[in-house]
Amino acid sequence: MITIKDVFEDYKQLNKVYETKEIQAITLLAISEISGLSKASIKAFPERELSNEQTQKLKNTLTQLQTGEPIQYILGITDFYGLPFKVNPSVLIPRPETEELVEWILSVAGTRLPVAGSQFTGNILDIGTGSGCIAISLKKNLPQAQVSAIDISERALQTAKENAELNEVEVNFIHADILNINSEIKLPKSEIIISNPPYVTLDDKKQMHTNVTNFEPHTALFVPEHDPLIFYKAIADFALLNLTPNGLLFFEINELYGQETVKLLKDKGFVNAELRKDMSGRDRMIKAII
Incomplete structure (x- = not known):
């Protein structure tokens, strides 16, 4: 299993599509929506581990984001x-x-x-x-x-x-x-x-x-x-x-x-x-x- 910190590292791959601040905001939103955790909790506990299902959803979301598709459409x-x-x-x-x-x-x-x-x-x-x-x-x-x-x-x-x-x-x-x-x-x-x-x-x-x-x-x-x-x-x-x-x-x-x-x-x-x-x-x- 990966941690919240790992996800933020993985999502840095979006640097070809978005600027740094946007990447951080998008990553935070994706983790929050997929994990059900509050944004405050995500920031406070970066070493928290995510489930295999959450990890897979976040990886799939990253793949879609790399095409330029807005995070809001991906999450619906x-x-x-x-x-x-x-x-x-x-x-x-x-x-x-x-x-x-x-x-x-x-x-x-x-x-x-x-x-x-x-x-x-x-x-x-x-x-x-x-x-x-x-x-x-x-x-x-x-x-x-x-x-x-x-x-x-x-x-x-x-x-x-x-x-x-x-x-x-x-x-x-x-x-x-x-x-x-x-x-x-x-x-x-x-x-x-x-x-x-x-x-x-x-x-x-x-x-x-x-x-x-x-x-x-x-x-x-x-x-x-x-x-x-x-x-x-x-x-x-x-x-x-x-x-x-x-x-x-x-x-x-x-x-x-x-x-x-x-x-x-x-x-x-x-x-x-x-x-x-x-x-x-x-x-x-x-x-x-x-």
């Missing part, structure tokens, strides 16, 4: 906003920046309560839900809200439904293409609409890690070079018709198009557009009011 699960989410190649892996967007939405929703101590009971719509991480996290924290979510991918919606069940919340999932939204789809007007739509250009793709470009779903990532704001235009137009008066539109954005996205919203009649930076100091989120 990840954490987002303190909740577990199933992930697979039909959905994007939730990012920490998106947690910041959820936090912002929750803080603003808290200011819209009719009476102090009451709960937000409005309608929320998440466009391009993927794994359902935004919609489910909001429903978990705003249990009295009515949350709906749209996605073009039926496979993504199946994963999102499984995640809603996993986290014991009810979300209304709808199969639809926001670029060609069916007029027959009837939804109540929403107090809040959110979207983290595709926004990566082909030029951006050149700078991205292959574990993203080779494994994560391209329909959820890339936009035409000649029209990088195509989804923002369509969603803004949809929001104009489907937000309540004084309703809020939240976007996660491409940092290179922050000011352009703000201008787009202002030109369409939104007001008080606020551009916010993420934890890394990059323009990453926008809030606007209709």
Whole structure:
């Protein structure tokens, strides 16, 4: 049998794919998920021996990681906003920046309560839900809200439904293409609409890690070079018709198009557009009011 320390040594072979800090984080996550040990315990007891079954699983995981496949897809699960989410190649892996967007939405929703101590009971719509991480996290924290979510991918919606069940919340999932939204789809007007739509250009793709470009779903990532704001235009137009008066539109954005996205919203009649930076100091989120 091998020890936890041995696994960290073996996983150093990932240096052709990842930087040192990433390797350590990936190794820690793999050991924790496969052994069931807490990360604190793993760090505290590096000489602990692992079972033969755990050892074999860790070796198999290492082989997959060497191809560039993300650890989250290999394990089939990840954490987002303190909740577990199933992930697979039909959905994007939730990012920490998106947690910041959820936090912002929750803080603003808290200011819209009719009476102090009451709960937000409005309608929320998440466009391009993927794994359902935004919609489910909001429903978990705003249990009295009515949350709906749209996605073009039926496979993504199946994963999102499984995640809603996993986290014991009810979300209304709808199969639809926001670029060609069916007029027959009837939804109540929403107090809040959110979207983290595709926004990566082909030029951006050149700078991205292959574990993203080779494994994560391209329909959820890339936009035409000649029209990088195509989804923002369509969603803004949809929001104009489907937000309540004084309703809020939240976007996660491409940092290179922050000011352009703000201008787009202002030109369409939104007001008080606020551009916010993420934890890394990059323009990453926008809030606007209709």
